[in-house]
Amino acid sequence: MATILRNVDLSVAAGESVGLFGANGAGKTTLLRVIGTLLRPSSGRALVLGADLDGWERFDIRPRLGLIGHTPALYPELSLLANLEFSARITGAPIEEAGRALEAVGLGAAAQRLAGEASFGMQRRVEFAREIMLSPDLLLLDEPHSALDPSAVELVEHIVAGVLERSGAVVLASHDVDRVASMVTRTAELTGGSLDA
Amino acid sequence: MPDRFWHQTAAIARRDLDRERRSGEVAWITIPFGAIALLLVPLAVGINQDVLSRIGTGMLFVVVMLFGVLTAVRRTNMETPAQRDAIALLGVDPVAEFAGKAMASAVLLLVFEVLMGVVALTLYGLDISEWGWMTLVLPLTAIGLAELGTISGAIATSINAGPALVPLLVTPLAIPLLLGATQTVELGRDGGNLSWLLLMAAVVLSLAIVGVLTARPLQETR
Amino acid sequence: MTSRIRSHWLDVAAAVAVIVGFVFAVASPRIATQGDAARMLFVHVPSIWLAYLSFTVTFIASVAYLFTRKLHWDLIAGSSGEIGVAFTSVAVIGGMIWGKATWNVYWTWDARLTLTAIMLFVYIGYLALRRAIPDPEARARRSAVLGIVGLVQLIPVHFSVTWWRTLHQTNTFRPRDIQMDGPILAALLVSVGAFTVVYVALLRHRYELARLEVEALEGAVAVSGPVAGDAVTAPTIGSGG
Numbered sequence: 054m055a056t057i058l059r060n061v062d063l064s065v066a067a068g069e070s071v072g073l074f075g076a077n078g079a080g081k082t083t084l085l086r087v088i089g090t091l092l093r094p095s096s097g098r099a100l101v102l103g104a105d106l107d108g109w110e111r112f113d114i115r116p117r118l119g120l121i122g123h124t125p126a127l128y129p130e131l132s133l134l135a136n137l138e139f140s141a142r143i144t145g146a147p148i149e150e151a152g153r154a155l156e157a158v159g160l161g162a163a164a165q166r167l168a169g170e171a172s173f174g175m176q177r178r179v180e181f182a183r184e185i186m187l188s189p190d191l192l193l194l195d196e197p198h199s200a201l202d203p204s205a206v207e208l209v210e211h212i213v214a215g216v217l218e219r220s221g222a223v224v225l226a227s228h229d230v231d232r233v234a235s236m237v238t239r240t241a242e243l244t245g246g247s248l249d250a
Numbered sequence: 251m252p253d254r255f256w257h258q259t260a261a262i263a264r265r266d267l268d269r270e271r272r273s274g275e276v277a278w279i280t281i282p283f284g285a286i287a288l289l290l291v292p293l294a295v296g297i298n299q300d301v302l303s304r305i306g307t308g309m310l311f312v313v314v315m316l317f318g319v320l321t322a323v324r325r326t327n328m329e330t331p332a333q334r335d336a337i338a339l340l341g342v343d344p345v346a347e348f349a350g351k352a353m354a355s356a357v358l359l360l361v362f363e364v365l366m367g368v369v370a371l372t373l374y375g376l377d378i379s380e381w382g383w384m385t386l387v388l389p390l391t392a393i394g395l396a397e398l399g400t401i402s403g404a405i406a407t408s409i410n411a412g413p414a415l416v417p418l419l420v421t422p423l424a425i426p427l428l429l430g431a432t433q434t435v436e437l438g439r440d441g442g443n444l445s446w447l448l449l450m451a452a453v454v455l456s457l458a459i460v461g462v463l464t465a466r467p468l469q470e471t472r
Numbered sequence: 473m474t475s476r477i478r479s480h481w482l483d484v485a486a487a488v489a490v491i492v493g494f495v496f497a498v499a500s501p502r503i504a505t506q507g508d509a510a511r512m513l514f515v516h517v518p519s520i521w522l523a524y525l526s527f528t529v530t531f532i533a534s535v536a537y538l539f540t541r542k543l544h545w546d547l548i549a550g551s552s553g554e555i556g557v558a559f560t561s562v563a564v565i566g567g568m569i570w571g572k573a574t575w576n577v578y579w580t581w582d583a584r585l586t587l588t589a590i591m592l593f594v595y596i597g598y599l600a601l602r603r604a605i606p607d608p609e610a611r612a613r614r615s616a617v618l619g620i621v622g623l624v625q626l627i628p629v630h631f632s633v634t635w636w637r638t639l640h641q642t643n644t645f646r647p648r649d650i651q652m653d654g655p656i657l658a659a660l661l662v663s664v665g666a667f668t669v670v671y672v673a674l675l676r677h678r679y680e681l682a683r684l685e686v687e688a689l690e691g692a693v694a695v696s697g698p699v700a701g702d703a704v705t706a707p708t709i710g711s712g713g
Contacts, residue, residue: 091335093470112466116341126336128265130272130326142261143340145254167272401621405614411604418600422593423621426628456624464617467538 057083061097061248063241065191070213070223072233075243081226082123084243085193088224089120102191116144119189123196125176129169133160133179136168140183154182158208173200181208185215192216194225198232210236255346262342262350267357269326276321276358284317284362285369292373299375306374311431313370314363314391319420321358322399323413327351331408334469344465348400352461355396356389363388380438383447387431390450394427395420397457404468426453486666486673493518493659493666500659509573512566514659518667519563520588524630525671526556527595527623534619537612543686544679546612549619551678553598555671560592583632591625598622608686 057080065071075081086092088101090111099106104114127136137151155164158178168176177200184192197209213223213236227233230240241248270276291309292302321327329337337347367384370376402419406412430450437443497514533549536542567585568578579585598618605611 086335089335089339091338112341115339118339120335120339122332122335124330124332126330126332128269128333130269131265135268139261139265140340142264143258143337143342145257401617405601405617406604409601409604411600415597415600415604418593419597419618422590422597423625425590457621460617460621464538464620467613468617470613 058087058094059247061243063248065222065224067220067222068217069239070217070225070237072230072237072240073224073226073243074228074230074240075226076228079243081228081243082195084248085120085122085195085224085226088191089118089193090115091120116187117190118193119184119187119191120193121177121180121184121195121197123199125168125173125180127168127171127176127179129167132165132167133171133175134164136179137182137186141186144187146186150186151182154186155179157185158182159204174202174205177201178205178208181205181212184212188219189216190219190221192221192223194223196227197225198227198229206232255343258343258346259350259353262347263353263357266326266351266354270324270354270358273324273326275324275326276362280317280320280324281362281365283320284313284366287313287317288366288369288373302374303376306370306376307435308432309374310366310370311391311428313366314359314431315395315421315424315428316417317366318359318362318392318395319399319417319424321355321362321396322403322420323416327355327399327403328412329407334407338469342469344469345462347469348404348461348465351403352393352396352400355399356392359392359395360388363392380435383435383438383443386447387434387450390447390454391427391431394450394454394457395424397454397461398423401457401461401464401468404465426450482669482673482676486670489666489669493663496659496662500656501653503656509570512570512573513656514663516563516566516570517660518664519559519566521664522559522667522671523556523563523588523591524626525668526552526559527591527626529675530556530595530598530619531623534616537616538620543608543612544683546608546616547679547682547686548675550599550602550611550615551675551682553595553602553619554678555674557592557595557599559667559671560588560595564588564592584629587625587629587632591629594622594625606689608689 061084063071063084073081073084083092087094087099087106090101090104090106093111094106101111102114102117104110127133128139131139134151134155137155138148140146141148141151152161152164155161158181160175160178160182163171163175166175168179171179192213194209194213198206201209213225216223223236225233225237288309291305295301295305367388371378398420399416402416403412405419406415409415427450430446430453433446434443434450437446493514497511500511500514502508503510529552530549533545533552537545537549564585567588571580571585572578598615601618602611602615605614
């Protein structure tokens with residue numbers, strides 16, 4: 054088991070948007086996944102939304118988290134709308150919200166297109182739509198600008214602003230400081246697994 | 251069980267069946283492949299009708315076991331790491347995920363079994379006088395195989411050798427189901443098959459318990 | 473040093489136990505109906521006993537791992553599983569040799585033989601799963617589940633000679649009905665004891681090897697400074713987990 058992160062001391066308050074920067078291989082994705090409760094830290098202590106990541110309560114906070122990672126998580130055999138409707142059914146959100154969220158990201162006309170036939174950018178928009186629909190308290194974004202056109206970039210800014218307005222928080226990982234500077238209130242840099250916040 | 255558990259179970263089952271409906275892997279690959287296997291056996295052992303009618307029920311269940319396992323490794327039952335992360339963050343109850351996936355697989359397996367039964371009846375000239383027991387045997391086999399496939403699929407997910415490994419994991423563990431199924435039908439006429447039926451029920455129940463108890467550790471990515 | 477001395481004494485004890493077992497086996501009375509072929513008893517029965525023991529240890533260690541998440545439990549489970557597969561193979565092959573001498577066939581579709589062979593395949597699958605997952609934590613969690621499921625096979629294997637009318641003789645050890653001459657029973661018990669000591673010694677060595685493998689893996693990828701390879705895209709951690 055490799056040691057990927059060490060000496061990470063980070064706190065994020067409600068209403069904050071933290072930019073996590075670092076070169077490729079620095080551990081940004083790993084840190085996001087730890088915060089997202091998908092990886093358990095092997096040592097140290099982590100509290101996310103009041104839940105200790107080493108305990109069972111980390112499962113309870115998951116519905117309050119949102120993560121948009123490197124790779125889209127859509128089911129290629131299902132339509133864009135069906136993918137969102139699945140998320141709605143799982144979380145108990147009204148089914149109609151799926152269609153509304155898809156409209157909000159400009160994909161209303163492509164609702165029936167199969168996710169496997171949609172472009173990477175379209176799939177990313179669907180994931181943004183999911184986060185709009187689910188309104189997470191803590192949003193984690195991994196290289197959100199990757200392969201996005203300018204209007205999609207605006208969408209990211211809109212989503213981040215929405216979370217902060219609800220007194221949520223955002224942690225945004227990127228190696229491109231310039232592109233995300235306008236969306237963050239604070240920065241932290243990961244160098245070789247160590248954090249300089 | 252709270253409503254949310256059943257809603258999530260139904261949503262997972264519906265997702266898997268929708269994905270399968272679109273991809274058609276079971277309909278267009280697994281079912282024809284199973285039918286070909288049933289066709290191959292008489293070509294190999296000779297077309298003596300007495301022999302075929304004696305081995306036919308057994309061959310039916312062998313094909314169900316071996317090819318039914320393919321439903322566990324169908325592409326629409328496997329998930330990418332990103333999809334698994336997304337499912338976890340949606341707050342899916344791991345037991346609901348196990349139950350939903352097993353339910354979808356059981357439906358597909360039941361359809362597969364019925365169609366293979368029709369093929370076997372046609373090709374092997376089987377005596378169906380005791381096939382009333384099939385109304386119990388087929389669902390039990392489908393559920394047991396579905397549970398095994400779901401557990402094994404979760405164990406082997408995201409491993410490069412996963413699709414090759416799952417059949418190796420499932421098939422030996424499915425043998426009590428094979429024995430129970432064939433013996434229940436073959437002994438139906440003479441009686442004494444209730445113990446085999448009970449064996450199948452015990453296997454199905456045990457696998458359900460194991461699936462429930464191991465659902466959470468298997469959902470974790472690390 | 474203490475650990476090495478302990479290991480050394482275990483090896484010595486195992487060697488002595490094997491020699492003693494061999495002596496008892498050779499010196500035990502000849503069974504009239506089967507002749508010297510029946511001395512396979514002193515290998516076959518202890519082998520299957522070790523298989524039961526090994527897979528039970530795998531089960532217990534697997535449960536312990538899932539509860540504690542301590543990797544050493546997984547290393548014990550995996551090591552015991554390997555030993556179990558080896559001795560199940562010995563039991564099956566030994567049984568085939570004995571069967572040829574007794575029933576004049578190497579194989580018959582007897583319930584005990586068949587279910588034992590199936591148990592062997594279940595645990596070969598267990599080992600195959602472990603080989604397919606390089607990451608120790610992911611391997612531990614997944615194989616723990618299979619280690620628990622696999623134990624279910626032991627029940628029909630053990631009771632097969634009771635549940636079905638089989639060619640294989642009934643269970644050798646039945647506390648209320650031991651139908652075996654005293655000297656032969658003594659030799660058998662010594663063999664079982666010897667094999668058990670061998671199991672403990674093998675388990676210790678295999679566990680040590682597994683522990684060193686994990687340490688070597690951690691050492692090979694550990695970094696003491698900045699992560700090398702800035703040009704390499706960060707891996708998606710958890711793709712094997």
